[in-house]
Amino acid sequence: MSEKPQAAAEPQVAEEGSSGTAPAPAPRRGFLAGMGAIAAGGLAFLAPVWSGIRAALEPLERPPQDTDLVPVAKLAAVPDDGVPHKFRVVMDRVDAWNTHRQLPVGAVYLRRTGDSVEALNVVCPHAGCFVNVAADRSRFVCPCHKSSFDLSGAVNDPASPSPRDMDTLDVEIRDDEVWVRFQNFLPGRAEKEPVA
Template identity: 50%
Template sequence: MQKNPAAPAAASPPAARRDFLKQGCAACLGLAAVGTPAAIGTRVFLDPLTRQTTAESFVKVTTLDTLPEDGTPVQYPVLADRRDAWTKFSQVPIGAVFLQRQSKDKLLALSVVCPHAGCFVDYEEDKQSFLCPCHNSLFLKDGGLKDQDSPSPRPLDTLEVQVRNRNEVWVRFQDFQLGIKEKKPVA
């Protein structure tokens, strides 16, 4: 069948529309080519911000000879290396811990953080107890709850403790979830 030269060119897209589509595709490809490396570059640039700050699991807290022989709990700062954003910080305070001798060779490490709402507890020598100043939870010297009606839902959190190289006291420093009965590490 012969084409009628007088018929309008309705069967194929107009030239202007074809050009528009071509330009659109070129722009998309261009954006993909430029945008992908740019996105990767941004991710790399921001990487230190998105990297989780970590501390070593076990940190050296003190030496054995600093702990009273009579078992009185002593509070020690916990220092560790941390990396935030683009900077590495050496030996910065990340918390505190109570250490005490339970016998000549046995140590107990307790978190200073009250499991109720996170205030720091104090040790009261005359009462041989830990007291939370925020809502008056009272804990025994070994961290147990002194009063079952205490606002704190559980005893003070114990931390793993090790003696290394005969005299160094190392503690596995962790945060635990607040306000619940179970002792669960913060994820």
């Protein structure tokens, strides 16, 4: 007796959800996925770039530094004779991105009487020449246009073209050192105006 041939199994068709909507075409899915990957990659790239730009520009956003006191000389190096003695001033200078160590920035006259020390900027307030101590050590004289100042820096000759006294500077004695708040001031003005 011959066996009855069995019917071929019906192919099973998977349902696409219960809503009955048609599935999205495969190429469209791939396009959307690609765009998402590009956007994510772009954000991942831009974040460190933006951080770098901010870091580079950050120094420009800092407020300018306030002038501070700097050590100029040992107190013992300033003779206790009431006569001005010249000392060079070196200090660190900071621009937007760099710190320049121990740059010579000017000079001061220190005049000591006992433990009291006065400081004057050596620059003439008339036009910016360097003032000298007169040979007899009784006053300052400017070699350029003959302004004359007493040892405290006050104009002592009405014929002097300087519009103001020599520029005094703040001084502190710290331990055995003389510290000065060094500043330059605009020449040709009656009032002291710091150079920006």
